[in-house]
Amino acid sequence: MTDAAFIADRSRPRSWVDDAVRLIAADARRSADTHLLRYPLPSAWCEVVDVQLYLKDETTHITGSLKHRLARSLFLYALCNGWIGENTTVIEASSGSTAVSEAYFAAMLGLPFIAVMPSSTSSAKIALIESQGGRCHFVANAAQVYAEAERLAEETGGHYLDQFTNAEAATDWRGNNNIAESIFEQLREEQHPIPEWIVVGAGTGGTSATIGRFIRYRRHATKLCVVDPENSAFFPAYAQGRRDVVTGMSSRIEGIGRPRVEPSFLPDVVDRMVMVPDAASVAAAHHVSAVLGRRVGPSTGTNVWGAFGLLAEMVAQKRSGSVVTLLADSGDRYADTYFNQEWLAQSGLNDSAPRAVLVEFERSGFWP
Numbered sequence: 050m051t052d053a054a055f056i057a058d059r060s061r062p063r064s065w066v067d068d069a070v071r072l073i074a075a076d077a078r079r080s081a082d083t084h085l086l087r088y089p090l091p092s093a094w095c096e097v098v099d100v101q102l103y104l105k106d107e108t109t110h111i112t113g114s115l116k117h118r119l120a121r122s123l124f125l126y127a128l129c130n131g132w133i134g135e136n137t138t139v140i141e142a143s144s145g146s147t148a149v150s151e152a153y154f155a156a157m158l159g160l161p162f163i164a165v166m167p168s169s170t171s172s173a174k175i176a177l178i179e180s181q182g183g184r185c186h187f188v189a190n191a192a193q194v195y196a197e198a199e200r201l202a203e204e205t206g207g208h209y210l211d212q213f214t215n216a217e218a219a220t221d222w223r224g225n226n227n228i229a230e231s232i233f234e235q236l237r238e239e240q241h242p243i244p245e246w247i248v249v250g251a252g253t254g255g256t257s258a259t260i261g262r263f264i265r266y267r268r269h270a271t272k273l274c275v276v277d278p279e280n281s282a283f284f285p286a287y288a289q290g291r292r293d294v295v296t297g298m299s300s301r302i303e304g305i306g307r308p309r310v311e312p313s314f315l316p317d318v319v320d321r322m323v324m325v326p327d328a329a330s331v332a333a334a335h336h337v338s339a340v341l342g343r344r345v346g347p348s349t350g351t352n353v354w355g356a357f358g359l360l361a362e363m364v365a366q367k368r369s370g371s372v373v374t375l376l377a378d379s380g381d382r383y384a385d386t387y388f389n390q391e392w393l394a395q396s397g398l399n400d401s402a403p404r405a406v407l408v409e410f411e412r413s414g415f416w417p
Contacts, residue, residue: 065135069128069158073121076157083109085235089340094414099369100360101241104376105232112150114378118228119255120150123210126219138163138207142194144170145303146378147212152183165198167191173385191299216255217313222262229263232373245363245370248274248356250305250348251283254314261318272320276355281306284324287316301327301396304348304377323355330354331387332400334380336407344380347387361416
């Protein structure tokens with residue numbers, strides 16, 4: 050037997066992958082960092098205690114949402130793991146912002162992209178994905194999207210990006226201009242550069258995992274609060290210390306909340322969770338839109354509702370400091386839904402009571 054019998058060589062030319070990584074890196078370099086907006090809090094009660102609220106504006110990404118970061122990370126993760134090559138069909142289970150951003154990166158690399166989604170998905174969402182060069186593949190039941198994405202990947206010899214499993218692993222949480230590092234860098238010259246709280250929602254759980262890990266890695270005193278909408282499994286799982294919670298229902302707040310606890314959600318890096326009623330998320334989205342003079346999405350409403358509660362707690366305790374949350378996407382994507390009174394009424398989302406809470410909060414700093 051010759052020495053050659055003990056050699057197995059699967060090496061392949063890497064020029065295409067090298068160029069793909071370069072293209073993604075070049076795209077990131079061309080993109081300026083997203084803005085950190087100082088939210089105007091009422092001066093009447095801010096004079097009592099020095100508190101600030103900041104919004105990390107993720108709408109300024111080229112595909113318009115926080116999911117642009119995730120899509121970039123998932124593509125780099127798959128390319129560097131050898132899972133995507135020239136002509137690979139890229140597949141995702143998503144009908145929302147993740148699919149829009151992933152379609153953008155697939156088109157940049159000249160790869161076909163298929164988004165697997167329920168047949169009930171709105172025409173507006175489908176149009177956004179298709180505008181970035183993606184193709185939509187429909188299933189009758191929302192619970193089928195995972196299995197169908199896997200089946201399509203096998204059938205086409207493609208790769209299923211699987212955002213819900215790979216989000217926390219794909220993101221470089223130690224730094225490299227991730228969202229956490231960016232927040233702390235942008236706060237460096239502010240009155241309170243180390244925030245008391247950072248507030249985020251959870252869809253895959255990747256953003257909360259990245260921020261929670263970074264806080265510990267840099268030894269900051271900041272605490273992480275994750276806000277969760279109705280029907281989501283994350284909050285009850287966190288409260289009960291379990292991962293097997295299944296609600297069997299979809300979240301009505303697009304982009305956050307899941308009927309199961311996704312693998313990328315890391316509860317041990319979360320300091321507090323708050324369940325936010327869906328009507329409160331809608332009311333807060335409308336409220337912030339009016340203050341900023343432009344529409345914000347419903348998950349931003351969830352974030353801000355949680356942030357307002359923490360600010361009120363700080364005011365009551367006369368504790369100075371800052372709170373940071375995310376402006377996740379533009380409300381213009383939801384003109385026919387969350388910003389349509391007829392749709393809200395049909396969906397049973399009466400936001401009159403939470404609107405009253407927001408008015409009182411602005412007047413007095415009080416939170417029920």
